[in-house]
Amino acid sequence: MAEKITVSLIKADVGSIAGHSRPHPRMMEVASEALGRAVRDGLLVDYYVTRCGDDMQLLMTHRHGENNKEVHGLAWNAFMAAASEAKKMHLYAAGQDLLSDAFSGNVRGQGPGAAEMEFEERPTEPMLVLMADKCGPAAYSLPVAKIFMDPFTTTGLVIDPRAHQGYDIEIVDVVDHKKVLMSSPAELYDILALLGDTTRYAVKRVLHRTIGTSAVISTEKLNMLAGKYVGKDDPVMLVRCQSGFPAVGEVLQPFAFPQLVAGWMRGSHYGAWYPCGVDQSDPSYYDGPPRVCALGIQVSNGKLQGAEMPGSKPGDHKFIDYFAGKEWDYVRNKAMDISIYMRGHGPFMPGIVPPEDLEYTTRPEILKKLEPRMQPL
Ligand code: 13P
Ligand code: 13P
Ligand code: MG
Ligand code: MG
Numbered sequence: 001m002a003e004k005i006t007v008s009l010i011k012a013d014v015g016s017i018a019g020h021s022r023p024h025p026r027m028m029e030v031a032s033e034a035l036g037r038a039v040r041d042g043l044l045v046d047y048y049v050t051r052c053g054d055d056m057q058l059l060m061t062h063r064h065g066e067n068n069k070e071v072h073g074l075a076w077n078a079f080m081a082a083a084s085e086a087k088k089m090h091l092y093a094a095g096q097d098l099l100s101d102a103f104s105g106n107v108r109g110q111g112p113g114a115a116e117m118e119f120e121e122r123p124t125e126p127m128l129v130l131m132a133d134k135c136g137p138a139a140y141s142l143p144v145a146k147i148f149m150d151p152f153t154t155t156g157l158v159i160d161p162r163a164h165q166g167y168d169i170e171i172v173d174v175v176d177h178k179k180v181l182m183s184s185p186a187e188l189y190d191i192l193a194l195l196g197d198t199t200r201y202a203v204k205r206v207l208h209r210t211i212g213t214s215a216v217i218s219t220e221k222l223n224m225l226a227g228k229y230v231g232k233d234d235p236v237m238l239v240r241c242q243s244g245f246p247a248v249g250e251v252l253q254p255f256a257f258p259q260l261v262a263g264w265m266r267g268s269h270y271g272a273w274y275p276c277g278v279d280q281s282d283p284s285y286y287d288g289p290p291r292v293c294a295l296g297i298q299v300s301n302g303k304l305q306g307a308e309m310p311g312s313k314p315g316d317h318k319f320i321d322y323f324a325g326k327e328w329d330y331v332r333n334k335a336m337d338i339s340i341y342m343r344g345h346g347p348f349m350p351g352i353v354p355p356e357d358l359e360y361t362t363r364p365e366i367l368k369k370l371e372p373r374m375q376p377l
Pocket of ligand 3 (some may be wrong): 054
């Protein structure tokens, strides 16, 4: 049996420049140095450090499986080192997502988000790395529903004999901390009845019944930690593509619809999801609009293959930045139209998220203050 490889994408916002924009290059550098040492020490096979908006992304390959203590510890320490650089420079929100003083053995529930999958490499292993900023955990539900369940998006469901059987979808109830595995297309309408509620349900994993995991998202149960909900914002998704899984183009197609996602300014508004290149992911309009980036990578014997030149060093990859191209200007323009329209609502719903999902609120104090003046109707 071929050796299994694990791809771990662990992300955190540990500080940024002039508001919630982007990490300082020095922060990326210290994180890269930490992961580079781990390659030399044999813990990792390969790595790449990137970002989407203010979220730093550690893409790592290794042979230690999901939720490995050493790999999570490495990610935690890389974020700590980056946060310490951010603190030295007095950057904004330095250490924002490191919500615990001590590492507990796993980054889950401590602030960072993690999407990880262990698999036996196919003869060729094309993958997509999707990264979002300024949006909530259920943002990928609609695209996942289209990619894996909608034959009008993924023609492969109709014409590829390997995709024709459909997929199993693991759905998490992030509020009541439950999960359920459901089968598409047999339970399609039941699946959509859950996923349509983006305040409670989110996809964790998509499985092909014989080939294995196709997609995994950094979805976590919502936990109150340090007086704040964690495991929530700016999710990432890994997708294995082609040959029984959806083609790369089938995975990217749903992002041409700039769906409304919860997040944006103060994590409390609905904005249109804006696909862009990594270098264009600075939140430039009202701390947004919510962004999504897609990097195309190849994994071979655990190495990340990009378009780098001979002689380039580990970590120094050039991947396919799928949303960077001009084709996506059309979608970006539409997303801006919709986001400006949504801003027209100011602090009124549906411009803002429902009261229980607001990340900040003054309402309890206001109601308390008004209590003596409240009259029965
Ligand atoms: P090729 O025939 O170029 O390999 O493409 C197949 C495919 O999957 C296109 O979506
Ligand atoms: P981040 O979650 O990306 O740090 O953004 C927070 C925010 O409040 C933006 O307005
Ligand atoms: Mg931030
Ligand atoms: Mg962010």
